[in-house]
Amino acid sequence: MSLASEWPADANWRERLAAFAHQKLTSADAAVAEIGSGAVVHVAPYQSTPFTLVEALKTSALERGLSGIQIDHSAAFTNWTSPDLAGVFRLRDNFATPFNREAAQTGAMDYMPVGIWKTGEIAAGFDQHPDFFLVPVSPPDTNGFCSFGQGLWFSKILARQAKRVIAEVHPEFIRTGGDNYIHIDEIDVLVEALPSSTPAFEVPTPREEEADVIAAICTMVAAELVADGDTLQMGVGKVSASLGPFLDFRNDLGVQTELITGGVADLVRSGVVTGKQKTIFPGKVVGAACVTLPFEELAFIHENPIFELYDFGRTDDLRTLIQQERFVAVNNALVVDLTGQVSAEALDHRPFTGVGGQTVFMIAGAYSKGGRSVSVLPSGSVPSETGVRVSRIVPTLNPGTPITVPRTYVDHVVTEHGIADLRGRSIGERAGALIEIAHPDFREELTSQAKRLFGR
Numbered sequence: 034m035s036l037a038s039e040w041p042a043d044a045n046w047r048e049r050l051a052a053f054a055h056q057k058l059t060s061a062d063a064a065v066a067e068i069g070s071g072a073v074v075h076v077a078p079y080q081s082t083p084f085t086l087v088e089a090l091k092t093s094a095l096e097r098g099l100s101g102i103q104i105d106h107s108a109a110f111t112n113w114t115s116p117d118l119a120g121v122f123r124l125r126d127n128f129a130t131p132f133n134r135e136a137a138q139t140g141a142m143d144y145m146p147v148g149i150w151k152t153g154e155i156a157a158g159f160d161q162h163p164d165f166f167l168v169p170v171s172p173p174d175t176n177g178f179c180s181f182g183q184g185l186w187f188s189k190i191l192a193r194q195a196k197r198v199i200a201e202v203h204p205e206f207i208r209t210g211g212d213n214y215i216h217i218d219e220i221d222v223l224v225e226a227l228p229s230s231t232p233a234f235e236v237p238t239p240r241e242e243e244a245d246v247i248a249a250i251c252t253m254v255a256a257e258l259v260a261d262g263d264t265l266q267m268g269v270g271k272v273s274a275s276l277g278p279f280l281d282f283r284n285d286l287g288v289q290t291e292l293i294t295g296g297v298a299d300l301v302r303s304g305v306v307t308g309k310q311k312t313i314f315p316g317k318v319v320g321a322a323c324v325t326l327p328f329e330e331l332a333f334i335h336e337n338p339i340f341e342l343y344d345f346g347r348t349d350d351l352r353t354l355i356q357q358e359r360f361v362a363v364n365n366a367l368v369v370d371l372t373g374q375v376s377a378e379a380l381d382h383r384p385f386t387g388v389g390g391q392t393v394f395m396i397a398g399a400y401s402k403g404g405r406s407v408s409v410l411p412s413g414s415v416p417s418e419t420g421v422r423v424s425r426i427v428p429t430l431n432p433g434t435p436i437t438v439p440r441t442y443v444d445h446v447v448t449e450h451g452i453a454d455l456r457g458r459s460i461g462e463r464a465g466a467l468i469e470i471a472h473p474d475f476r477e478e479l480t481s482q483a484k485r486l487f488g489r
Contacts (some may be wrong), residue, residue: 039194043204046172053177053217061089061224061414064199070098070099075163076087078107080324083169083183083201084230087111090167094121105159108387110232111134112381114141125159128387129378140381142381146378146435148388150298150349155187155194169226170215171206176216182206183331184322185342187214192219201226207331211319239271247272247410249449251279254363257452258445259283262310263359266290266394267297269324270365270377273410278348280305287311291348291390293320293340298330300342301339312358314341321345349390354397360366362398364391364438366410366446370430371464371483373440373455375408391437399442405456408438410449413472424475426467446470461489 043049049056068074068090077083094102100120104113108128112118114136127147129137136142137406145158155161168188170179181188183204189212192198199222200215208214239247250272259280262288266479277296280286287308287346288297298307300316308316316453318340323331334340345354354360368376375395378386398406413422426448430436446453446467453466464483468476483489 043172046202046204049173049175050217050223051352053173057147057217057220057223059222059224061085061201061227062093064222064224065090065093067197067199067222068099068102070284071101072165073103073105073160073163074165075160075195076104076106076109076314076429077111077166077168077184077188078186078225079184079322081182081186081188081322082106082110082170083167083226084111084225084232086167086199086201087223088230089480091118092437103160103414105163107159108421124210127156127158128389129384133392134385144384146388146391148437150346150351150390150393151351152347152353153343154346155189155190156346161194163195164197166191166198168192168198168203168487169202169203169206170207170220170245172202172204174208178214179217180206180208180221181213181215183326183340185344186321187345187457189215189344190346192299197221197439199224207335207339209334209336209342210317210338211216211343212347213342233257241270243411246449247275248279250409250411250447251276253447253452254407254409255279255283258405258447259284259286259361260359263287263404264308264311264357265288266360266362266364266390267294268292268364268389268394269294270409272411273363276363285309287352288318288320289348289360290316290320291322291345293318293323293326293334295326298326298333300454301337302333308339310359313353313356317341319343321348328337346389349393351393351397351459355400356394357397358404360398360404361407362394362404363407363409364395366425366437367409367428368425368427368434369408369410369443369446369467369484370427371467371479372460373443373467374430375435375438375443375446376430377408377437379433379435388437396442396449399444405444406442407445407447408443409447412450412470413475422472422474424472424479426471426475426479428479445447448472461487463489
């Protein structure tokens with residue numbers, strides 16, 4: 034997530050560092066040399082992956098013949114499971130990312146269906162006190178505080194609980210409010226990030242048909258399921274993450290989310306998002322990370338007091354979220370059955386993404402006074418391996434398919450063909466409403482299956 038090509042990076046950070054702890058600065062090779070066989074290493078997630086340290090660790094572990102290193106890396110944006118690394122690392126991850134998805138499906142990594150998050154805690158399944166924590170940070174400011182940049186995630190609490198913190202310095206990192214900082218005294222070793230080790234992250238441009246479907250869904254959600262004064266959570270999936278720009282005609286919206294997605298900064302700039310009517314964190318845009326945002330949006334967020342980042346456990350704590358009134362949670366689904374059960378994490382028994390905070394946010398939306406939970410998905414898709422269109426509305430979930438959101442917490446399902454209102458409706462009524470928004474090619478078969486399953 035480097036902004037080095039555009040961002041006015043901090044050119045004097047080494048001099049500032051010298052005033053605090055210049056002796057902590059070393060090479061990546063020297064830093065990871067501390068890590069031996071059997072160590073437990075937690076790595077900051079997603080686009081906050083410290084790529085310089087990660088690549089140095091892989092090379093060093095192979096050269097030194099290490100084995101049995103446990104890697105706790107949520108949403109790993111690097112491959113820990115390639116054949117040459119077998120036996121060297123064992124990955125534990127609560128997301129099946131493209132880098133390790135095959136390993137998640139074959140058991141070559143430990144996939145964890147984590148979906149409960151609590152303030153001040155690391156999610157169960159990850160080591161609570163790892164031997165090492167690898168994390169990217171900004172250079173220290175004049176008071177010695179570094180920023181975790183665009184992604185806080187679990188970093189604040191992990192830095193407190195890890196036995197040793199190895200940080201990778203990124204001069205281009207932004208600063209935000211909230212808990213998005215760490216003092217240089219809390220860091221044991223620092224290395225300089227190598228721009229060549231950081232992959233370029235580009236948001237893929239949807240195909241024309243896909244873009245039309247996304248636009249249709251987002252238009253309906255913005256017009257019919259979001260009202261002025263509501264507070265929103267928008268998931269990171271293709272459809273839900275695209276909602277922001279479609280809300281530009283609304284007024285006094287709030288944002289209380291996990292991941293701050295594209296368009297939110299523009300809504301703040303234009304006065305659409307004010308947070309004036311938020312029950313919790315009034316006047317603030319709150320999340321744990323900013324993901325795949327363009328330079329212009331990150332520049333607007335930098336040192337803007339409206340934006341606050343907090344640990345994942347705090348942003349996704351159900352006990353806090355249910356206090357927010359008029360809370361609208363909008364999240365992607367992979368498939369939805371005719372009763373409203375949502376799977377957003379797997380294809381049959383095979384992990385495809387992860388739970389993340391979707392379950393708790395959807396429950397919060399359903400519980401919220403004046404709120405609602407919204408699942409969005411295209412009515413059909415064409416898998417590349419077959420080239421044959423399949424329905425995303427299905428009679429029943431296939432054996433082994435996990436339920437990410439129980440039907441009791443799904444208020445609305447939206448495809449490009451309309452909105453199915455499920456709240457307070459019988460099984461038969463739900464099936465009928467979902468068939469109406471299914472892809473036309475599959476409605477006849479779905480109707481036949483509904484009659485077989487539910488007698489109507």
